[in-house]
Amino acid sequence: MTLTRATDLASLIASNTAKYNDYLLKNDLPPPSLDLLPPEAPLRLPDDISTARELAIEASHELHELLCGPIGLIMNAAPRSTRIMSLHFVHTYKVGYNLGWGEKTTFAQIAKDCNLDEEDTRRMLRLAMTDYLFTEPENGVVMHSAASYELARNPLLSAWIGVTVQENWSPMLKISEAISKYPGSEEPMESAYAIAHNLSEMPFKVWERDPKRIKQFSDAMAFLHSDSGFQPSHILLGCQFSGPDPPTFVDIGGSQGHVSISLARLHPNMKFIVQDTPQTVALGAEQLPEDLKDGVTFMAHDFWNEQPVKDADVYFFRCIFHDWSDKYSVRILRNLIPALKKGARVIISDVCIPPKGVVSMYKEHWIRGLDVVMKCFTNAKEREAGDWAALFTKADPRFKFLGVRMPPGSKDAVIEAEWTSAEDVKVQPNGSESGTNGSLGSEAPILNGM
Structure with a gap:
């Protein structure tokens, strides 16, 4: 039987995932999971194990795109952008930031705490759940996933997401306008960011006057x-x-x-x-x-x-x-x-x-x-x-x-x-x-x- 690129990739994923998993087992480390309590500190891997993990990730990415096909690859672009919407919602309203690991709450309680409509809250969080942010173990009940808990407990990670969704997201929608209006420009005030945020002065100058904004960037x-x-x-x-x-x-x-x-x-x-x-x-x-x-x-x-x-x-x-x-x-x-x-x-x-x-x-x-x-x-x-x-x-x-x-x-x-x-x-x-x-x-x- 002739091997195809897809089967080559599947083999790469299997062999490198096995190498990574064997290392975790031998060192009594938790297996990859989005449901288990995440470790307090990031896992530091030996170079060869880190390489195996990266190769598995890269191969799985290519395999996914290959199996989706040309039309599927293009059609998947819109759903991918919704992860930013989910993160924007969770970060803006600090959803789950006071929820402990293993604790339960409800859509109704979250909506009340955030002064939001319950149906809007449920729809946004169920979207987030498709990206493994939070879980719904029973109808209407909300608990943390490993990812949402990491965001809630790590203020530096939360700041990074804040910069992503509050500062960087809207300019991405203005880049085509900017390069058409100011072709080849090297000027900061002719950028997509300046257009999206309606700036009249340099962005760093604007940030300096806002202690919360500059702290978020520093964090x-x-x-x-x-x-x-x-x-x-x-x-x-x-x-x-x-x-x-x-x-x-x-x-x-x-x-x-x-x-x-x-x-x-x-x-x-x-x-x-x-x-x-x-x-x-x-x-x-x-x-x-x-x-x-x-x-x-x-x-x-x-x-x-x-x-x-x-x-x-x-x-x-x-x-x-x-x-x-x-x-x-x-x-x-x-x-x-x-x-x-x-x-x-x-x-x-x-x-x-x-x-x-x-x-x-x-x-x-x-x-x-x-x-x-x-x-x-x-x-x-x-x-x-x-x-x-x-x-x-x-x-x-x-x-x-x-x-x-x-x-x-x-x-x-x-x-x-x-x-x-x-x-x-x-x-x-x-x-x-x-x-x-x-x-x-x-x-x-x-x-x-x-």
Whole structure:
């Protein structure tokens, strides 16, 4: 009998699922379930087991699409979007957030607590149940599933969903309008996000005036950084520092210091400075563990202005440049130049789009989707390796691009460049630099106060 792609995929799913399941059994770990009480902490798997799990997921995704067929694949798009509706409803009304594991409630009680119509509530939650959010063990009775309980008990996950449904969803419906109205734009105020939210100023400026909104975004970033594949332990891999002083690591746009706190525990001999908006760094300083107060400090700094920390060893950006088009990313890099000593590293932790066909369609879908989400947000983008190299060259040829590395198990790439000049360079008000290389020209207007 001739094997088809479908049977090949089924075999891949079976073999890799068996490998994953055997590991769980041998280590007395709970089997995959959406009904059992979820573990307190995410499961950390050995690399080979994690790979087996990923291969099973990727193969099952392809098999599902293959069996649906061309028409079914297209027709399934609409039902998939309803998961966002369900999550939006649950998050908005905090449905089940006060419901314990194993406890029961009713549609009527939820409707009363949320000041909603009972039929509307029942219809929305029964839709959510088809995505394994909540269960209905008997008619009219509601209990948590593992997924809905995780959302209810994990405030960082809830914040991530809040950003998804409140900030990112509506711009997705405006992307076609935006690219028609502003073809090829690199301007944040000409983005789908600006259209959808009817903005008259930059989104980050709007958020800064709303403490709840900025906290939700900061908490969402904390959740992202805690997820498997986003841990920062590999950031300083291969970095060697010389000199009598402790190496200094400047975490630019570092939110509440989640990356620096993790790295400070791994590298207690280093000095970490976290920079972000005044509101965000105030929260970070307030929550900083007592044992790290000598190694981690916070500083309010706007990266559209000249970098105030001079002669540091590392200037680090995590998930910053994908928020900005090339025009504005060049400006961010140029604002570092007056602070840089020869040999200083610029390290960026961000997505690097792999060459076409290198990863599965399942993984590429995630990356390409993220790329367009960033287009929606500020007319920004995710970049390929060549794009990253070109960005440093455009900012200043004295940046020596060191390449892109993809640590095993990581979802973010590590992009590095080294500053090769020992000369003083001053950023001019028009965005150019003065030095032996002469003017590099104006790239982007100064964005004061962002």
